[in-house]
Amino acid sequence: MDTLITRCRKWLLAPAIVCLFVMLPQQGYASTPYEGYIWNTEGRDVRSINGYVHDRAIDGAYLPSGPFNGAEDLFIGPDDTVYVTDTGNNRIVHLSADDELIKVIGDTEGPGKLNGPKGVFVKEDGSVYVADTKNQRIALFDREGAFLKELTAPDSPLLGPGFSYSPSKLVVDNRDYLYVVSEGNTKGLMQIDGNGDFKGFFGSNDVPFNLRDFLVRLIATEEQKAKLPTVQALAFSNLAQDGKGFIYTTTLGTDVNQIKRLSPVGVDTLNRGANKYGDLISYGGPFQVASFEDISINPDGLITALNVTTSRVYQYDKLGNLLFVFGGNGDQDGVFTTPSSLAENAEGTIYVLDKARNRIDLFRTTPFADQVHEASRLYVNGRYDEAKAIWDEVIQLNGNYDIAYHAIGKALYKAEQYKDAMDYYRSANARGDYSEAFRQYRIEFVREHFAWFFSGAIVLFLGLRYGLPFLFRRIRRAKAIGGREGNPLKGEVEAS
Amino acid sequence: MTLVYMIRQVLAHPLDYFQDIQQPNRLKWSYGFLLVFIAFLARMGSLLLLGYHYETREAYEISYAYEFVWILVPWLTWSAANWSVSTILEGEGKFKEILVGSAFCLVPYIVLIIPVTLLTNVLSLSEGNLYSLMTTLIFGWVALLLLIKLKVLHDFELGKLVFITLLTLLAMAVIWFIGILLYGLLSQFLSFFFDVFKEIRFRL
Numbered sequence: 001m002d003t004l005i006t007r008c009r010k011w012l013l014a015p016a017i018v019c020l021f022v023m024l025p026q027q028g029y030a031s032t033p034y035e036g037y038i039w040n041t042e043g044r045d046v047r048s049i050n051g052y053v054h055d056r057a058i059d060g061a062y063l064p065s066g067p068f069n070g071a072e073d074l075f076i077g078p079d080d081t082v083y084v085t086d087t088g089n090n091r092i093v094h095l096s097a098d099d100e101l102i103k104v105i106g107d108t109e110g111p112g113k114l115n116g117p118k119g120v121f122v123k124e125d126g127s128v129y130v131a132d133t134k135n136q137r138i139a140l141f142d143r144e145g146a147f148l149k150e151l152t153a154p155d156s157p158l159l160g161p162g163f164s165y166s167p168s169k170l171v172v173d174n175r176d177y178l179y180v181v182s183e184g185n186t187k188g189l190m191q192i193d194g195n196g197d198f199k200g201f202f203g204s205n206d207v208p209f210n211l212r213d214f215l216v217r218l219i220a221t222e223e224q225k226a227k228l229p230t231v232q233a234l235a236f237s238n239l240a241q242d243g244k245g246f247i248y249t250t251t252l253g254t255d256v257n258q259i260k261r262l263s264p265v266g267v268d269t270l271n272r273g274a275n276k277y278g279d280l281i282s283y284g285g286p287f288q289v290a291s292f293e294d295i296s297i298n299p300d301g302l303i304t305a306l307n308v309t310t311s312r313v314y315q316y317d318k319l320g321n322l323l324f325v326f327g328g329n330g331d332q333d334g335v336f337t338t339p340s341s342l343a344e345n346a347e348g349t350i351y352v353l354d355k356a357r358n359r360i361d362l363f364r365t366t367p368f369a370d371q372v373h374e375a376s377r378l379y380v381n382g383r384y385d386e387a388k389a390i391w392d393e394v395i396q397l398n399g400n401y402d403i404a405y406h407a408i409g410k411a412l413y414k415a416e417q418y419k420d421a422m423d424y425y426r427s428a429n430a431r432g433d434y435s436e437a438f439r440q441y442r443i444e445f446v447r448e449h450f451a452w453f454f455s456g457a458i459v460l461f462l463g464l465r466y467g468l469p470f471l472f473r474r475i476r477r478a479k480a481i482g483g484r485e486g487n488p489l490k491g492e493v494e495a496s
Numbered sequence: 497m498t499l500v501y502m503i504r505q506v507l508a509h510p511l512d513y514f515q516d517i518q519q520p521n522r523l524k525w526s527y528g529f530l531l532v533f534i535a536f537l538a539r540m541g542s543l544l545l546l547g548y549h550y551e552t553r554e555a556y557e558i559s560y561a562y563e564f565v566w567i568l569v570p571w572l573t574w575s576a577a578n579w580s581v582s583t584i585l586e587g588e589g590k591f592k593e594i595l596v597g598s599a600f601c602l603v604p605y606i607v608l609i610i611p612v613t614l615l616t617n618v619l620s621l622s623e624g625n626l627y628s629l630m631t632t633l634i635f636g637w638v639a640l641l642l643l644i645k646l647k648v649l650h651d652f653e654l655g656k657l658v659f660i661t662l663l664t665l666l667a668m669a670v671i672w673f674i675g676i677l678l679y680g681l682l683s684q685f686l687s688f689f690f691d692v693f694k695e696i697r698f699r700l
Contacts, residue, residue, distance in 0.1 A: 042554055426548060435549040435621035442618065 033332040034312075038400060039280050039322055041429035046400040051315065051324030051369035052350060054334035058099045059359040060086070065093050065101050068358040072118045073169065073294075074343040074351055082343070082351065083120045083128070084360070090114045092130060094145070097345070105130070105145040112147030114139060119169035119181075129178065131167040138167055138178060138192070151178070154190070154198035171241040179247055181239055186232040188266075189239060189249070203266035205233040205251055242297040250292035250305060258292050259305055259316070270320055278307045278314060294341045296350075300377045304350060306342045311335065313342060313352060313363075318380040321403045323372055326363065327352065333361070348373070368397055375407065384411035402428045413437050418444060499527055506600045507607070510641055513600070514648035517593055528596035532571055535602040536564050542609045547616035550627070570668075571598055577667035578646070582660055587650030597649060601641040608634050 036050035060068035069088025076082055080097040083105075091106035091114060105128055106114040117139075119131035126143030138151040153165035167190075169181040176194040179202060188204030213231060220228065236249045246269070247262045258277045261270035278290025294306040301318030312327040328335045338356035345351070348370075350363045365373070371390055378387035388411035391404040398404075409424035410433070418441035425434035446453055505513040517523050543558055575595040582589055589597075612630045619627055647657050 431549045431551070432621060438549060439620035439622065442620070 032326070033330055033334045034326055034328045037325055038402075040400060041402045043280055045279070045281075048324070048400055049368045049398050050326060050366055051372065052313070052326045052363040053366055055349065055362040055364040056099075057333065057359050057361050058082075058095065060084075060093070061358075063093070063095070063101050065091075065104050068093070068355075070355050071353055071358065072340050072355060073120055074341040074353045074360065075120045075122055076343040076345045076351065077122045077126070078124055078346075080345045080347070082345075082360075083122055084353065085117050085120045085130070085341075087116055087118055087355075090116065092117065092120050092128065092141075103145045105141050107147060110147070111150065112139065112141070119167070121170050121172050123172055129170055129172055131170050131180065133166055133168050133183070136165045136167070138170065138180070138196075151192060151196035154192055154196060156198040158200065159198065160187075169238050171239055171247065173241065173245060179239060179241075181236050184235060186235045188233075189236060189247070203247070203249065203260070203262040203268070205236070207231055207233050237292065238294045240295045240297050242301065243299055248295050248297055248303060250295050252291050252293075253289065255289045258290055259295065259303060259320075275320055277305065277316070277320075279310060282310075293339075296342055296344045298344050298348070299346075300373065301380060302344075302373065302376070304342060304344055306339055306352065308339060311337075311339055313339075313350065317376045317403070323376065323403075324369060334363075336361070368394070371397075372401075375404070379407045379410075384414050387411065406430050406433070409433060409437070413440075416440075499530070502527070502600065503603050503607075506603050506641065510644050511648060514597060514645055517597060518649065523592055523596045525592065525596065528599035531599040531602060531606070532567060535599075535606050536567050538606045538609050539563055539567060542613040545610065545613045545617070547619070549621050550616040550624070571595075571602075573668045573671045574598055574642075574664065577671055578660075578664045581663045581667050582646075582650050585656075585660060585663075587652065587660070589649035593649050594645075597645045598642065601638055601645055604637040604641065605634055 032050055032053055034050070036048045037045045038048040040046050060066060060071075066089075068084065068086045071084050072087040073085035074082065075085075081102060082095040082097070084093040084095065086093050091104050093104055094102040096102050106112065106117070114130060114132050114135070116132075116134035117130050118133040121129045123129070127148070128141040128143075128145070130139045130141065132139045132150075135150075136153050140148040140150065142148050164184065166183040166185075167180045168183045171179050173179065177199065178190075178192040178194075180190040180192055182190055186204070188201035191199040191202045193199050210231070213228075216228065217225060234251050234253050237252045238250045240248045242248065245264050248270075249260045249262060251258050251260070255278075256274040256276055257268070257271045259270065260268040263269050277292065282288060288309045290307045291309045292305045293308045296304045298304070302323070303316040303318075303320075305314050305316070306312075307314060311329045312325055314322060315324045317323055326334075327339070329337070331337070336352065336354045336357070338354060339352050340355040341353040343351045348365050352361045352363065354361060371394055375387045375390035375394060378384075378390070384407065388408050391407045391411075394401055394404045395408070405424045405428035409421045409428060409430065412418075412421035412424060413433070413436070418437045421437040422434055422441060425431075425437055502513065502517075505516070540560065540563060543563070572595075575591070575598050578598075579589070579591045579594050581587075582594075609631075612627065612634065615630070616627055643657065643661065646652065646660060647654075650660070652660060
C-alpha cells in the first residue's frame with residue numbers, strides 16, 4: 001500500500017515537473033551584436049568589456065517630418081538638441097533631446113532652398129550654418145529657422161585655377177571664422193571669415209617624401225613628367241571643434257595619423273610620431289585602411305571617431321589611447337549598414353547616423369565605461385593618485401586594460417613607490433617609464449644598502465691594490481720553484 | 497694546442513695565433529662548429545639576460561632556430577665566399593683554416609657579450625649609450641679579427657685586403673641570392689607536383 005502511494009506520487013510528480021519547466025518564462029538573453037575588444041600595447045586585439053550598448057533608435061519614419069533620405073551629418077547643439085542633415089530631402093531636421101521634432105530648416109522656395117546639404121553647424125546662440133554642398137555655398141539660418149544670408153564660393157588667387165568649391169563639413173569658431181572642408185580639396189581646411197572672404201588654408205596634411213618618386217622625377221623627361229600622377233596631400237574628410245578652439249580632423253587614404261588635433265596655428269598636437277588609429281591588423285581578409293568619416297570631441301577631450309571601413313566607432317582618450325570599440329556591420333540594433341556620422345551629447349550618449357537605414361542609433365555608456373571615463377578624466381589632468389583607485393577597479397573588471405596599468409604605474413611613481421611602479425609599467429609594456437622608475441629605484445636601493453656598497457668598494461680597492469699583486473707574486477714564485485723542480489734535466493743540460 | 501689556449505691566443509696575440517694555425521694539424525674541424533655553437537648559446541644567453549627596458553622584441557617573437565640560422569649561415573657563406581674569392585686571387589689560405597679561423601673570430605663576442613648584457617640590468621635607458629658603445633666595440637673587435645685573419649692567412653697587403661673583403665661580401669650576397677632563388681624555385685617545383693598529385697587523387 002505504502003509503495004503504491006509513492007509510485008502514484010512519482011507518476012504525478014513527473015509531469016508536474018515537466019510543466020514547471022515549460023511554463024517558466026524564457027529568460028531574456030540580452031547581448032550586444034558586437035564583442036568588446038581593445039588593441040593592447042603588444043599590438044594584439046584582446047577581449048574587453050563593452051563600453052557602449054545600444055539604447056534606442058530614432059527612425060525618421062516615426063516623426064511628423066517623414067523618413068530621412070541619405071542623411072549625411074549629425075550635430076548636437078549645446079542644449080542637447082539634435083540637427084540632422086537630411087541630404088536627400090534637402091533639409092535640416094531639428095529634434096529635441098527627447099526625440100521630438102522641433103522644426104525643419106530649409107525653405108521649399110526662394111534663396112533658403114537647400115540642395116544636397118552635407119553638413120551643419122550650430123553656434124551657441126542657435127544660428128545654423130549649413131554646408132549647402134550642391135549650391136556651392138554656406139547658408140545661414142537664424143534660431144527660428146528663417147534664412148538669413150548665404151556665403152558663396154570665395155574668390156582668391158590662393159585657391160588656384162580649376163578650384164571647385166564643394167563645401168561638405170564646417171565648424172565656426174569664436175571669431176565667427178568658418179573652417180570648411182571642401183570635397184576633393186587637398187590644400188587643407190578653408191578658413192573663411194563672417195563676410196565670406198577667403199582667409200587662407202589651415203593645417204594642411206604634408207606630402208611625405210617618397211624616394212622612388214624623387215628618383216623617377218630626377219630621370220624623367222619633361223613629357224614623361226607631365227604624364228606622371230601628381231603627388232598631392234591627403235584631403236580631410238571631416239572636422240570637429242573642442243571648447244578650447246582646437247580643431248580635430250579626420251583624413252582618408254592613410255593608415256597613420258588619421259586623426260589630428262590642430263592647434264589654433266594649425267599644428268598637429270595629438271601625434272608626436274606616426275600613430276595608428278582604427279584596427280592595427282585585420283583577421284580573415286586583406287587589411288583595409290581605416291576611413292574615418294566623422295569625429296566628435298566631448299568636453300573632457302575624449303575623441304570618438306567613426307570608421308566606415310569596418311562600420312565601427314572607436315573612442316580614444318585625450319592622449320590618443322584607445323578606450324572602446326563598438327558597432328560593426330549588420331542589421332541588428334547596435335550595428336550599422338552604412339553609418340555616415342556621429343555625435344555625442346552632454347550626457348555622454350553617442351548618436352550614430354545610418355544613412356542606408358535612415359535612422360539614428362543611440363548608444364549609452366556601460367558602468368564600466370563610466371568608470372574608465374572618470375579615471376581617464378582624472379588621469380589626463382595629472383591627478384594620478386585620485387585616478388588610481390578607479391583604475392584599480394577597472395583592472396579588477398578587465399585585466400586586459402593596459403592603460404590602467406600604465407596609469408597606476410604613474411600614480412605609484414609619483415608616490416615614490418618605484419618598485420611597484422616598475423611592476424605596473426611592465427604590465428603596461430611601458431619601457432621608457434619603466435626605465436625611469438628603475439633609475440629612481442636604483443638610487444633608492446644604493447642609498448638603503450649604502451653600508452654594503454661602501455664596504456664593498458673598500459674591499460675591492462684593497463683587493464686590487466694589495467691582494468692581487470700579492471697573489472701574482474705567490475704564483476710567480478710557485479712557478480719558479482715548480483719549474484726548477486719539475487724540469488731537472490734542463491738544469492743538468494745547462495750544467496754540462 | 498688546446499681550445500682554451502687558442503682562445504687566449506686569439507684574444508691576446510691574434511697575429512701570432514693566425515700564424516700558428518697554419519702549421520699542419522693544429523686545427524680541428526670540430527673546434528669551428530663548437531665555437532659557433534657556443535656563440536649561439538652566448539647570443540641566446542644575452543637575449544635572456546637583457547634587462548627588461550632594453551628588450552625590443554617580445555619573448556614570443558624570438559625563435560631559437562632563427563637565431564641559430566642567423567649565426568650559422570653567415571659564417572658558412574662568409575667562409576665559402578672568402579675561400580672561393582681568395583683562391584682565385586692567389587690567397588694562401590686553406591678552406592679549413594678559413595672556416596675554423598672565422599669561428600675563432602667570434603671569441604670576443606662569446607667572452608664579452610654576457611657581461612656586457614648583464615650591465616643592462618643596472619643601467620637605465622638614459623645611460624644606454626654605454627651599452628651600445630660596448631656592443632659596438634665587441635662587434636668592431638670581431639670585424640678587426642676577421643680582417644687580421646684574412647691578412648695573415650692569405651698573406652695580402654692592405655689594398656688587396658680591402659679589395660678581397662669587398663669581393664667576399666659581394667660573393668656572399670650572390671650566394672644568398674642564389675639560395676633564395678633556389679628555395680623559391682624548389683618550393684614552386686614541389687608544390688607543382690603536390691598539386692598534380694592532388695588533382696589526380698580527386699579525379700580517381
